[in-house]
Amino acid sequence: MKKIIGKMRTILTLSARRGYVLATSMDTMAMPIVTLVRPAALAKLLTMTSVIAPPVGLAYIAGALRAAGHAVKVIDSVGEAPEQFTPLSYGDGLSIGLTVQEAVDAIPPQTDIVGFSCMFSNGWPFDHRLISAVRQRFPDALIVAGGEHVTACADYIMAACPAVDICVVGEGEHTMVEVVNNFRQSADIAQVEGIVCRSDGQVVTTKRRSRIRALDDIPLPAWDIMPIGNYMDRGLGHGITNQRSMPLLASRGCPYQCTFCSSPQMWTTRWVARTPKLVVDEMEMYIRAYNAENFDLYDLTAIIKKDWILAFAQEIIRRGLNIQYELPSGTRSEAIDRDVVEALRKSGCRQMNYAPETGSPERLLAIKKKVKIPRLLDSLENAVNGGLRIMLNMIVFPDDSWKDMALFAIRIDLV
Numbered sequence: 001m002k003k004i005i006g007k008m009r010t011i012l013t014l015s016a017r018r019g020y021v022l023a024t025s026m027d028t029m030a031m032p033i034v035t036l037v038r039p040a041a042l043a044k045l046l047t048m049t050s051v052i053a054p055p056v057g058l059a060y061i062a063g064a065l066r067a068a069g070h071a072v073k074v075i076d077s078v079g080e081a082p083e084q085f086t087p088l089s090y091g092d093g094l095s096i097g098l099t100v101q102e103a104v105d106a107i108p109p110q111t112d113i114v115g116f117s118c119m120f121s122n123g124w125p126f127d128h129r130l131i132s133a134v135r136q137r138f139p140d141a142l143i144v145a146g147g148e149h150v151t152a153c154a155d156y157i158m159a160a161c162p163a164v165d166i167c168v169v170g171e172g173e174h175t176m177v178e179v180v181n182n183f184r185q186s187a188d189i190a191q192v193e194g195i196v197c198r199s200d201g202q203v204v205t206t207k208r209r210s211r212i213r214a215l216d217d218i219p220l221p222a223w224d225i226m227p228i229g230n231y232m233d234r235g236l237g238h239g240i241t242n243q244r245s246m247p248l249l250a251s252r253g254c255p256y257q258c259t260f261c262s263s264p265q266m267w268t269t270r271w272v273a274r275t276p277k278l279v280v281d282e283m284e285m286y287i288r289a290y291n292a293e294n295f296d297l298y299d300l301t302a303i304i305k306k307d308w309i310l311a312f313a314q315e316i317i318r319r320g321l322n323i324q325y326e327l328p329s330g331t332r333s334e335a336i337d338r339d340v341v342e343a344l345r346k347s348g349c350r351q352m353n354y355a356p357e358t359g360s361p362e363r364l365l366a367i368k369k370k371v372k373i374p375r376l377l378d379s380l381e382n383a384v385n386g387g388l389r390i391m392l393n394m395i396v397f398p399d400d401s402w403k404d405m406a407l408f409a410i411r412i413d414l415v
Helices: 002-017 056-067 100-106 121-137 148-152 154-160 173-184 228-232 263-267 276-290 306-319 338-347 361-366 373-385 402-414
Strands: 033-038 041-044 071-076 085-087 093-096 113-117 142-146 166-168 195-199 202-205 245-248 294-297 324-331 349-357 389-394
Touching (some): 033 056, 041 121, 056 071, 056 113, 113 121, 121 142, 121 148, 142 148, 142 173, 148 166, 148 263, 154 166, 154 202, 166 173, 228 245, 245 276, 276 306, 306 338, 338 373, 349 361, 349 373, 373 389
Parallel strands (some): 033 071, 033 113, 113 142, 142 166, 245 294, 294 324, 324 349, 349 389
Antiparallel strands (some): 041 093, 085 093, 166 195, 195 202
């Protein structure tokens, strides 16, 4: 950590030379410049489809930093060039968005801190190349990485990528604000909860930060400094509609512990929901600001409590909003009965993903999915009869039998 502290002091001195405005108090530091980067998305060379969607997590981090008074720039490599496809120099894939060189060139030269969002493990080789290239261009910058992949593999990333100074584990808003505050004050970053960092030549894991419970108090995503229009104009998002869509998070986390999922590591097993009225307030704001017509709820598990989803739907109905929304991430079936389906349909929900993952009772038990197939089929029938468009998320595990998959497919077809 002495190396990092020394690095920070050097940067602050250079910042003063560049003409940054310093506060009049003698013990205050120049405001650091933070650049948040979303790397390009990846797809197979012969793929017929790929999800190109706005990075809601990065937008929340930008909003939190800005609300805390920090200067923030966001480089969304996908959103800046959603129709640019570049063959990778390794493997048989394509990158979607800015190339490594273009992303590096887009970072302002006065940047002090560069934060990367690394969501998926299959994208890490590309992310690694980008981070290393940024380190070459900005040898004195503090480089921070966060996201689902980073949370799950922080120790590996610190060992494999010397360019990374800090890995943020779990939710990033409070942690990233504290990292930047400590950087500004030349304080010991190793005292920040929820990170893995380099300190005196060692990799240090700090105390895990508690989950954020007051979701209503988190600043809204900073979409106004991101290329959200490039997604909306093209109808790009996680849902299936081609309307002008905005992403939303109405809740965070999932109370279940499926063995194949990174959610317990990223979010623990706590499900926390925002106040329905405030979620609908956000929807109305996007209708006015961006002419939004559709909303994609990015929630890990949107429907956990029947009372909450009914209150959300009734608030939309009460305001008479002429909108549509989708639940494309995959939800549970337990709380979805006829009453819920009717409220969803009346309030504008048109598409919903279920996430049974498998039709094998033995496999469900092995992966701790806690799905009761008869209850799932009953919920599906209610949803289909209620006029919702339904999709199912399925996983083919290495030793699955064709019999189990075929029998479940027949059951679903009968619905």
